Amino acid sequence: MELTAPGGDLNKVKTAIDFGADAVYCGYNLFGLRATATNLDQADLREAIAYAHQHNAKLYLTLNAYLRNADYPALTQFLVWLKDSEIDAVIVSDPGVFDLVRQYTTIPIHISTQSNVTSVAAARFWAERGAKRIVMARELSFSEILEIKNALPELELECFVHGAMCVAYSGRCLLSAYFNQRSANSGACTQVCRWNWALAEEQRPGEYLPIAEDQYGSHILSSKDLCLLEKLPALMQSGIHSGKIEGRMKSEYYVAQICRIYRKAMSTDPADELTWNLLREELEKVSHRPYWQGFYEFDNTDAGIVEKSKDKAYVSNREYCGKVIAHEDGNLVFDSLSKVSIGDSLEIIFPELSNDKTLQVVELYDDDHNPVQCTKPNARFRIPMPDSEVVGGLIRRCVD
Numbered sequence: 319m320e321l322t323a324p325g326g327d328l329n330k331v332k333t334a335i336d337f338g339a340d341a342v343y344c345g346y347n348l349f350g351l352r353a354t355a356t357n358l359d360q361a362d363l364r365e366a367i368a369y370a371h372q373h374n375a376k377l378y379l380t381l382n383a384y385l386r387n388a389d390y391p392a393l394t395q396f397l398v399w400l401k402d403s404e405i406d407a408v409i410v411s412d413p414g415v416f417d418l419v420r421q422y423t424t425i426p427i428h429i430s431t432q433s434n435v436t437s438v439a440a441a442r443f444w445a446e447r448g449a450k451r452i453v454m455a456r457e458l459s460f461s462e463i464l465e466i467k468n469a470l471p472e473l474e475l476e477c478f479v480h481g482a483m484c485v486a487y488s489g490r491c492l493l494s495a496y497f498n499q500r501s502a503n504s505g506a507c508t509q510v511c512r513w514n515w516a517l518a519e520e521q522r523p524g525e526y527l528p529i530a531e532d533q534y535g536s537h538i539l540s541s542k543d544l545c546l547l548e549k550l551p552a553l554m555q556s557g558i559h560s561g562k563i564e565g566r567m568k569s570e571y572y573v574a575q576i577c578r579i580y581r582k583a584m585s586t587d588p589a590d591e592l593t594w595n596l597l598r599e600e601l602e603k604v605s606h607r608p609y610w611q612g613f614y615e616f617d618n619t620d621a622g623i624v625e626k627s628k629d630k631a632y633v634s635n636r637e638y639c640g641k642v643i644a645h646e647d648g649n650l651v652f653d654s655l656s657k658v659s660i661g662d663s664l665e666i667i668f669p670e671l672s673n674d675k676t677l678q679v680v681e682l683y684d685d686d687h688n689p690v691q692c693t694k695p696n697a698r699f700r701i702p703m704p705d706s707e708v709v710g711g712l713i714r715r716c717v718d
Contacts, residue, residue, distance in 0.1 A: 338581025382430035434488035481564025483541035545609035571638035635718035
């Protein structure tokens with residue numbers, strides 16, 4: 319089974335591949351459903367395609383926004399350029415976009431989860447028109463997905479295995495457009511579902527009753543995060559072609575961490591409980607909402623992951639601090655993304671979990687070699703560390 323990961327920008331595309339992804343999906347500056355992601359321009363796309371192919375990986379481009387009449391001239395112009403780019407596939411929702419891609423290119427087409435394919439008949443419709451792959455609607459159970467696979471064995475199926483879920487049916491939400499005039503179906507979702515919501519009663523105006531509250535507010539429209547780590551062996555045996563990780567808006571650390579966890583799981587014997595326990599622990603070391611198994615109906619609703627805390631909207635016991643960019647004069651050099659202080663316990667992670675390193679911060683220096691007590695974001699710092707095999711590692715701070 320292919321492990322397909324998100325690439326919100328060029329750097330995250332490369333990180334996903336370095337940390338175990340077989341394929342990465344990314345967006346262009348237009349026509350994708352993550353308009354607020356950094357996305358890629360044409361030069362970035364060329365570099366991302368080349369990097370993927372050099373590492374025996376594939377790159378997929380999201381063209382899955384629902385377009386208006388005014389959008390089609392720009393799409394046509396873009397497709398004229400894209401047809402010779404060696405992109406491995408485009409991900410499409412809109413039938414008009416589908417037809418235009420077929421008219422101007424020979425690029426393989428994947429049908430987005432936004433098209434909410436929920437039946438054999440719908441999957442056959444797209445397959446007969448030339449779609450290579452269907453990204454299954456997240457509302458489907460595992461047995462329903464298998465029915466589609468058995469009925470159409472030549473059609474590739476891709477299923478989400480990890481990441482944020484949407485309150486709307488296959489992501490077709492109108493809340494953002496209603497409140498902010500920014501359409502989720504055009505890539506500009508403002509994640510209204512994650513606002514602080516309350517319950518109001520008609521005869522009691524001005525009284526707002528929280529339904530479920532923590533120190534961050536009430537989040538009654540925001541779903542738990544999908545996690546199918548425990549069910550990966552079943553998915554791999556089913557013939558499903560690809561397991562997809564959600565998260566083009568997530569950090570480089572999130573992409574790296576989830577990729578390496580699922581990559582390790584895909585090569586781990588189901589009976590190797592020691593490794594599976596390690597992977598379960600690692601899932602707690604990235605920011606997430608409480609995990610569940612979505613609508614797959616494998617068993618009940620939890621993901622088999624023991625949550626250490628359920629009193630917050632997000633859960634994490636590690637904080638991403640930056641990437642090691644060099645090792646000079648016995649010091650690791652990194653660009654700080656969050657505060658690191660004297661006395662902190664750090665971990666440096668790599669694609670292979672067994673290569674991770676730990677570090678207690680006893681001394682800390684700025685880029686001019688002046689001693690400091692703590693780092694500041696978006697500046698370069700140095701930490702003494704004799705081990706030089708750290709370049710490219712991602713630094714996280716222990717907060718538990």
